[in-house]
Amino acid sequence: MATMKDIARLAQVSTSTVSHVLNKTRFVSDDIEKRVKQAAKELNYAPSALARSLKMKCTKTLGMLVTTSTNPFFGEVLKGVERRCYEKGYNLILCNTEGDSERMKASIETLLQKRVDGLLLMCSTLEGEKIEIFERYPELPVVVMDWGPMEYASDKIQDNSFKGGYLATQYLIDNGHRNIGCITGPLHRSQASLRFEGFKQALLDNNLSLNENWITQGNFECDGGFHAYQTLKQNTLKQHTKLPTALFVCNDMMAMGLINAAIQDGLTIPNDLSIIGYDDIHLTKYITPSLTTIHQPKHQLGKVAVDTLLNRLRQPDSPQQIIQLEPTLVERQSVYKIH
Incomplete structure (x- = not known):
């Protein structure tokens, strides 16, 4: 790799002159500037980003x-x-x-x-x-x-995240749902806990009770949503109750996994089970049905x-x-x- 010394030797000038030409730090004659730039071009000279960064x-x-x-x-x-x-x-x-x-x-x-x-x-x-x-x-x-x-x-x-959880749950309530469950993310993480708090606050503000059998913790991945559906179904079978009519799933990846599990179980989305996700990742426009969700910018x-x-x-x-x-x-x- 060519250096300023190589350019100076070819252009027959000092290294400091080459530096002044290339860095535009001092006036030199047109002839010398032309010789230096021509030499740099012939040698395929590229300035050292490392040397410049150390200096600056x-x-x-x-x-x-x-x-x-x-x-x-x-x-x-x-x-x-x-x-x-x-x-x-x-x-x-x-x-x-x-x-x-x-x-x-x-x-x-x-x-x-x-x-x-x-x-x-x-x-x-x-x-x-x-x-x-x-x-x-x-x-x-x-x-x-x-x-x-x-x-x-x-x-x-x-x-x-609290507002997002509240928005999602309120939307389900506004669409007539009263039996609403939630698939949370890992609750030791603040995003998951705040979205769940928003969910609970929306239920409270609308005088709706929280059914613990309809609350399941997931892992923010597709498999977490898939397994959360299985857990939800087992809980309802043990308690001899029905599934909720709607679920707030605390991110889109879990929502897609849950939809897959529900459809395999013979349910129709949204007629049998309504789903709202969180994040608005690009894929959610193109699944069937397309996913209602909370958009993060x-x-x-x-x-x-x-x-x-x-x-x-x-x-x-x-x-x-x-x-x-x-x-x-x-x-x-x-x-x-x-x-």
Whole structure:
């Protein structure tokens, strides 16, 4: 790979002159500028991003830690992150933690060695764990996305999960349903617990009782929804009761798994069982029936996270922010209106 010394030798000028021409830091004659640029072209010279970053103390690179999942939600958020990085002239290094705190620490060490300017964290499976490595790098700008409370002080982007749970349940009630169940996510995670709290509050506000036999905890994956249906059915058989007429399923992946199980069991969606999901992932438009769901602004989540991190880089001493994105209802064909 050609260096400035190689260019200087070919152009018959000093290395400092080459630097001034390429970095436009000092005036040189047209003849010398032409010779230097021609030599650089002949040698296929490319400036060293590493050398420049060491000099400027800025790599124009962000790191992102994410726990991968079969859930396309994460991919749709990542698309928003990547697009915003490109628009702002930044590169992105992506690391998968696979829900392992030790792997997360190793990934952070790697990203620090790469001299990233800041970090985006989207690892909600590690919620509640103390991550000591951040205490060793208190100056490192970090934005946490879609995660519950953590000890480390950072900027945070979150969705209003309580409101989303309330919206979903109220929609079922507005469509005439009174026997309503809920498939929650893992309740140790704040998103799942807040959506469930929103569900319960909507029942309370409408003077409807909560039937524990119609409440089942899932894992935010398709198989969790599939198995939740089996558990729900077993509960009703044991108690000699019927299934609810409607279910709030706390994410779309579980909703799709549950619909699959219900159809295998001979039910028709939505006539026998109405379903509302959460997230509004792209696939939900194209299943049959298309899924009524709560929309999370995934691209906006990615965009706002990048903008917040860049703002932290510009103003490192400004107060930490908690930015809340608001959910909205998307009405499709998976909820039956009881007249």
